[in-house]
Amino acid sequence: MLNAVPTKENILEAEKRIKKFIHRTPILTSESINGISGAKLFFKCENFQKVGAFKFRGATNAILSLPKEELSRGVATHSSGNHAAALSLAAIMNGVPAYIVMPKTAPKIKIDAVKEYGGIITFCEPTLEARETELKKVVEKTGATFVHPYDNYDIIAGQATCAKEIIESVENIDYILAPVGGGGLLSGTALSAKYFGENIKVSAAEPEGADDAFRSLRDGKIYPSTDPNTIADGLLTSLSEKTFEIIENNVEEIITVSDEEIIYAMRMIWERMKIIVEPSSAVTLAAVLKQKTKFADKKIALILSGGNVDLENLPF
């Protein structure tokens, strides 16, 4: 268990640890989107990762980093999204229970995903306070270890393996772009770019309706994400101390995009590439299309963070 910003060695260890559990996801290109954007784009398909999201990397690394006895009591988290599903599957693959606290108003599709992956759900009122209280109770009762979705260096080291794979597969990248919500993927990406890349700039994209990370980076202090309003439901959370520190020191810029721009980019990926990505995955392409001059002719890797959508509730 890491208690400081992951080193190069820590990320190499994380990679070794999770290798046989995760998919090395493909990197796809699209001539037509290259034509439209004027850039050379490489899409890292974490929508094809287990549980349909990059979160499985971090969750697996966090679980495998726990001391044996601690691990045997299981893990717990409060989340209604991909982290809950990822932690559930990573736990069951290692033969331990995952306790998931979810608001009772969570969409059925998310509840079903956690159930399918074997998570043990406790429902609570849909407030942050109720979630935290309920989680505390669950942890006290079971002895499970709380695994935060991103304010956790083992999680960050796990997410970092994604950018490492990109750097190994594509030569001479100018930029890696990742979405930013809580900052776990972004901070891991920035670390891998620094350790394993040569002059690779890392930027992020964020919805205008949840632009707390943009403002935090601009003003040098963490703003909480209050009343976020965006279709990119994976990017609603605030930065944490651990992710903010890494992002402040290693990320070039955060580009904000409107929901309209996100939906346009998402549709372009669906129609041109014939793959399913969730709205949160499309913010990076939206950012490239918004800043065509900046990115013209650049070689850019975009992390498609996940592919979990409700097919009965699409924005088009």
Next chain:
Amino acid sequence: MLNAVPTKENILEAEKRIKKFIHRTPILTSESINGISGAKLFFKCENFQKVGAFKFRGATNAILSLPKEELSRGVATHSSGNHAAALSLAAIMNGVPAYIVMPKTAPKIKIDAVKEYGGIITFCEPTLEARETELKKVVEKTGATFVHPYDNYDIIAGQATCAKEIIESVENIDYILAPVGGGGLLSGTALSAKYFGENIKVSAAEPEGADDAFRSLRDGKIYPSTDPNTIADGLLTSLSEKTFEIIENNVEEIITVSDEEIIYAMRMIWERMKIIVEPSSAVTLAAVLKQKTKFADKKIALILSGGNVDLENLPF
């Protein structure tokens, strides 16, 4: 230009001819769909082919097989589907015009696709007679060569390259399953299995609402597809003399599936594999799920024929 059933040598030549124009599409697997079906499935992703469908293989081979002078006058077809888009792109990549006769009632999304790939559209009344009359006029006026979507041995040899790639990539396959509409893909698949495989059985899947090929194979004579009614809009056409002969001699069985089964399988592919396939692509998985006992533990390649759907008109 071939005037008899393609030989092994013909298919090797077709492959060499089209190689630099087409994508060698990936073959994907899904642990969860393997679990549900009880079989070992290998999905050949022609939804990722240029123009989003296998049709680009045959169209490219047909165009490159034309004598130079004939080719210079261009090609023509009547179609509102993937063949029209494929012929248009293959033509423009070779610097010649493609004349497409389309019913004026064709969906805007299909008209736009043909336009995007540079096809020159002539609209006609939505009857078979009007199509043929209009096509004849276009051919007379321009000197273009009519390229039938499947009753054409060069087309068949081009489609055959898809199964050849499967056989090269996956060892010890028991079955290759392809959808059947006009039979171009299916007959090419059967020929490649015979020439390049070892004891590979080829079967097909067809919508119950357009089961003319099933009845044709059963009764040993071609039934026209009259008033087909299915969501699988790529499988509405009848077998032709050329495709029927090959299918009768080389295909084990045609399995029919209902639209409900097609939509269920299509949704499974979207949700589990995070890729976009059109309804016609999902008939083969629907057939496997329908005949679980027959296919239990078998190694089966399924050709996902295309990924062109109207996102504003999905069946779920």
